[in-house]
Amino acid sequence: MQIIQPHFHGIARTTQDYQRMAMSGVVAVAEPAFWAGFDRLYPETFIDYFRQITEFEPIRASWFGIKHYAWVAVNPKEAENLKLAREVISQLPEFFRRPTVIGVGETGLHKSTPNECTIFEEQVELAIQHDQLLLVHTPHLEDKLRGTKRILEILRGLPVNPDRVWIDHVEEHTIRMVKDAGYWVGFTLYPVTKCSPRRAVDMVERYGWERTLINSSADWGPSDPFTLHECILEFRRRGHSLQEAIELFHNNPARFLGQNPKFEIRPISVQVHSVEPAVAWTG
Amino acid sequence: MLTPREVLDQAFLDVRSMLLEIAATLDRYDDAKGRLVGGERYQAGEDKRLQTIYQALQILGQRQPGRYRTELILELFSSTEEEKA
Numbered sequence: 001m002q003i004i005q006p007h008f009h010g011i012a013r014t015t016q017d018y019q020r021m022a023m024s025g026v027v028a029v030a031e032p033a034f035w036a037g038f039d040r041l042y043p044e045t046f047i048d049y050f051r052q053i054t055e056f057e058p059i060r061a062s063w064f065g066i067k068h069y070a071w072v073a074v075n076p077k078e079a080e081n082l083k084l085a086r087e088v089i090s091q092l093p094e095f096f097r098r099p100t101v102i103g104v105g106e107t108g109l110h111k112s113t114p115n116e117c118t119i120f121e122e123q124v125e126l127a128i129q130h131d132q133l134l135l136v137h138t139p140h141l142e143d144k145l146r147g148t149k150r151i152l153e154i155l156r157g158l159p160v161n162p163d164r165v166w167i168d169h170v171e172e173h174t175i176r177m178v179k180d181a182g183y184w185v186g187f188t189l190y191p192v193t194k195c196s197p198r199r200a201v202d203m204v205e206r207y208g209w210e211r212t213l214i215n216s217s218a219d220w221g222p223s224d225p226f227t228l229h230e231c232i233l234e235f236r237r238r239g240h241s242l243q244e245a246i247e248l249f250h251n252n253p254a255r256f257l258g259q260n261p262k263f264e265i266r267p268i269s270v271q272v273h274s275v276e277p278a279v280a281w282t283g
Numbered sequence: 284m285l286t287p288r289e290v291l292d293q294a295f296l297d298v299r300s301m302l303l304e305i306a307a308t309l310d311r312y313d314d315a316k317g318r319l320v321g322g323e324r325y326q327a328g329e330d331k332r333l334q335t336i337y338q339a340l341q342i343l344g345q346r347q348p349g350r351y352r353t354e355l356i357l358e359l360f361s362s363t364e365e366e367k368a
Binding site: 143144171172198199205237238239 | 284364
């Protein structure tokens with residue numbers, strides 16, 4: 001089965017992960033810009049990071065036939081430093097012109113501080129101004145509910161097209177408000193802190209697969225790019241068809257990301273051929 | 284989608300394992316508390332996290348809670364505006 005991994009931090013993974021993902025059906029990944037595990041001090045450090053995910057990672061992925069796309073942004077954990085964040089944001093339009101950059105992400109909120117909200121709003125405005133897709137990170141654990149509400153409040157005040165906005169890391173207590181507002185939702189499959197494959201399938205069965213993007217994130221923390229495959233297995237084990245799995249794990253990412261014409265992979269469908277009875281070879 | 288019986292057929296052992304993990308953690312907590320001596324005496328009533336865990340277990344214990352148990356527990360573990368102010 002062909003799979004698109006729509007949220008994947010290749011910079012934190014080994015080449016062997018790319019190889020194994022290719023061997024298990026992954027045809028494309030999209031890599032958002034995120035936190036490095038420490039707060040960067042210089043705009044240039046961000047710029048080099050953006051170069052890495054737009055220059056080197058596509059090459060590494062291509063060794064195994066995987067298409068690699070990237071998002072660029074100042075992530076919410078580093079939005080507290082307004083001066084630094086704004087210097088980086090001023091450089092983003094140059095990256096929008098690169099052939100594999102598909103949008104602004106991951107922006108959003110972490111602790112929902114006033115500075116985070118300001119930088120989030122400025123990046124949403126930049127995405128609108130440059131007609132870019134938008135990937136919004138929602139906070140972790142106890143901050144998620146409050147932060148997701150705040151994100152929706154900020155987006156309500158801006159002229160965004162919900163079709164072009166993906167709000168990621170939703171869970172059972174935040175999915176409805178995001179779907180009801182018309183945005184795309186993302187489930188991130190983390191072993192402990194976010195959503196498990198089983199809970200993700202529960203939510204799909206409860207709320208439908210439309211406008212839903214399932215991903216592993218797979219960064220430098222406790223994570224695994226193959227939680228996506230575990231989720232596919234769980235989905236199929238519950239009796240959902242191969243085509244339904246393709247809709248969810250290939251076609252939905254193709255539909256959302258394909259709104260940027262740089263993303264070349266299109267939805268696919270299973271075609272069953274009638275097979276003629278085998279004829280014995282008589283020599 | 285699965286039938287109720289299939290849900291249990293597929294998940295029963297995993298659920299058992301997860302419940303045992305919770306039970307083991309609470310046992311470990313009680314053992315650790317029992318090992319404290321003298322002035323270290325720990326006042327469990329002050330730890331809000333323990334109360335929250337037991338509240339969550341009460342939600343789990345309801346046969347017909349009226350809403351999804353997952354939602355109720357996630358809301359229980361969510362911070363409020365007042366706490367963050």
